[in-house]
Amino acid sequence: MAITLRDWGYIVADDDEATRAIRRPREPRAAAGQPAYPVPGGAGDGRSAPGDRGSAGAGGGRDKSETTIPRMRSKVYGKPRSGETPVRPLGGGSGGEDDDLREEQPGFGGRGGGRRPRRIGRLIVRILAVVVAVLLVASVVGYFWIGSRLKSVDAFTDYSGRPAATPGDDWLLVGSDSRAGLTAAQRRKLATGKAVGKRTDTMMLLHIPSSGRPTLVSLPRDSYVPIEGHGNDKLNAAYAFGGPKLLTKTVERVTGIRIDHYMEIGFGGFVGIVDAIGGVNICVKQDIKDHKAGINLKKGCQDMDGGTALGYVRTRATGAIPDYDRTQRQRQFFAAVVQKAASPGTLLNPFSSVPLALSAADSVAVDPDTGLFDLLSVGLAMRGGPVTTAVPVGSLPTINGAAVVKWDTQKALRLFEALAQDKQVPKDVLTK
Template sequence: MVRLLAGLLVLLLVASIVGYFWINGRLAANDKVLADYEGRRDDTAGTNWLLVGSDSRKGLSRADRNRLATGRAAGQRTDTMMLLHIPDDGRPVLVSLPRDSYVPIHNKGRNKLNAAYAFGGAPLLARTVEEVTGLRIDHYMEVGFAGFVDIVDAVGGVNICVKQPLKDPKAGINLKKGCQDMDGGTALGYVRTRVTGGLPDLDRAQRQRQFFAAVVKKASSPGTLINPFRMVPLATSATDAVVVDGGTSAFNLLSLGLAMGGNPITTSVPVTPANVPGVGSVLQWQRESALRMFNALAEGKPVPKDVLNSGG
């Protein structure tokens, strides 16, 4: 029996090592995303991830676009942006960065945050987030529509509690109130819809945080990690779907999953709606509250509760 157990442990160890190098070899990396620039801040406390969901239709057939109601827009824009702060000690913090945030962009003046990606891709977006938050970004991960759907389906769907009925033909959903299992296509519509609330982008950001926490928690659960019929399709889908910075490895992705499974605090940057001539409707950051939030993260301190509450 002892020999059998020892043999199994060796087999698992070898499989883990082989799997690590296999996943690393498949990861698509962009070495320019977190490149240094003049005046870049030195390292800040903890580990910071910039998580980006783009509206890229790459990999979707015409039938897929019709089924998922993604439309036919060309090009690629940032549909979701979140900052995950993993402290050296304590609970992680997941902060939504609304795409309509009105911020300064290097050499481009002030504009909506998602315009940074349109102007200069992932490198300019990452630099913009660093400069407006005062945090140094350690890792970057981006996923498009097709990858989003594949990852959700690879983990067997996710259970999401819907606060109110949601019907949106543009997003391809007709959901009842209550907790329910969602496949990749339904989950995509759920996080994309803008039909609720007086501030649709803030409501959507809350749903995006809810979904992201649920899918990463399930992906990093023992039921997924030790089940080869789940783990292999997930690893294949994830490595096909995501783009990371050049310094991110499979080990870092596992750390990300473990952090999201640790009951993170979820919030959004405190904002105030405004209208800017030539730009349109934007969200102005509440400067004092935002500074208190990001300064606390940079210094490795808990974020003040009143700032979290104002963030939603």
Template sequence: MILRIVAVLVALLLVTAVGLFFWIDSRLGGIDNALDDYEGRVADTPGTNWLLVGSDSRKGLSAAQRRKLATGRAAGQRTDSMMLLHISDAGDKPTLVSLPRDSAVTVPGKGRHKLNAAYAIGGPSLLVKTVETVTGVRVDHYMEIGFAGFVDIVDAVGGVEIDVRAAVDDPKAGLKLKKGKQVLTGDQALGYVRTRKGGALPDFERTKRQRQFLSAVVKKAASPGVLINPFTSIPLAMSATEAVLVDEGTGAFDMLSLGLAMGDSPVTTVVPFGGNESVDGGTAVKWDREKALGLFNALAEDKPVPKEIIDAG
């Protein structure tokens, strides 16, 4: 009798899980033309590459929330953070690379700009084209999330534990945190990844916090305590599918692969850089050409990134 009850419960859980999976797939929002082919596009490279973009869209935030989160009232939409995630076919650890938004790059057909200008000028498709052109790595999937979605996802998983390495007091980001491990709410997490306070190179430290946070929130979302509990898994699924935009070819199986990769403690780094360059829009960060080539060539060939390059980031 007990075995029969257990079998029925397991069957119900499986049916519920399958139903939830296809429900999530049906709710994923598509971005048309993000990965369109173009003349001279880099050939397909081994492994799977995701371009993960955090935009500064205020869509979904009330005036009160904008004041509370100190997001300002900027019109339009720009990229606040960009990361390239490489999932190896060879079984190596995934690699997560921050692409500083102020990087000096050539935007196809537009000249030298900061990297985030590609999105402002031509949206996701031009950003993808720019990233592929400057890295030689083919982008297979594109995912984007705005400020409001960011807050909702963190709150849906009950907050995320972060080890804050130094106390932060940044009114511009609506943030005041003590040093040490603590659980951040959605509001606090948004401030944490946006603040430019701390470190000799604020933008460099900012990319570290962004990678630290992304790994932490995905691990929390994929934990049994969240997934098995319908009071957390269903709100998380609703928040994530409302907040996240993906290219039209990305589905729930791809998102599952992304979650597994992020939960696998990926190797994290930032594009090596040194010095500045004047571009259209002001002063931008100049990449260390030799080290950057070493990084992106390794990803394009599905090989581990040399340790000296990882350590540089």
């Protein structure tokens, strides 16, 4: 006697010798009136019933024409397992209860098998969303917090005859010899000396055009120019006489360009910024040994930390015109520092961008209308490399016992007119 348990896909056959349970998948439903599964020994089965072994052949073996029990499809490889009868694809049943039960089982590739991966995927998406939200909030908070730490300095004044606003952005970049914030040990290590107060060792005019490459112009500190209320004197004397306001006013008058932003940095801040970005690679044109600047450099490209870099831009031990030669190194180093600071490797790395931002905020002084975003815009504009030059020199006379630099008036006028009109500087007025 055989009983078919269709709900579970079992056929239980009972005979005199043993009870056997054979599990097999549900076959496609037959036409009405036909059994859904062939019963051993039944019509169309091709096999004898369990108790009728003799009919299978003289040797009692199985006839090769017997139908093989269908095999399950492999979930892993998606291929039928070995067997003689083709196996119907999973999910292709008639929708009976056994199909639903099979779908619930993880090993059968149904709904149960995909639930855990989907839950894990949703969890990952939620975690990423939280991380992004936290980073955005931290970035906004950090931006305003660091921006609030910027030192502000009054650098502009309105006066009769002040140049009108010009296209693009014009920055006056000032490097002073201020030792503020340096300990006695740091002064000895950096060879900065014991001078008090501060003077403008470096002055550069940076013009960022509406489009195209920016132009970085060195203004030699010994430039002999008119200073309001003090006659003609060296350009750096304007800072000594009247601070940032008088210096900015003097630069505007001699160049005809209205300054939009002012930025000043001392020795200590310069060292901190260079160290924050992990140093800068600079190619030295010749051996330089200067105990006053604390350096002993060999010719060739090399990485410089903050202390070495400070000596490199300060030394006056090279060139027929020491101050003029120094302005070349200052432009070279400023461009290299800004480009590295604005590189993705620095900005996207919190271990370098955060120290850089903090160091800049604590050591840079800017006019009240200049913020952190303006400083970042300088770096982004300089990434492609600026056009660098110095004011064309006409002569190097000695006046009142001091060596000064007189500009080539005609070439200097053409240089500054091009910048004021946001045009490319003529090549014949560019200097190395």
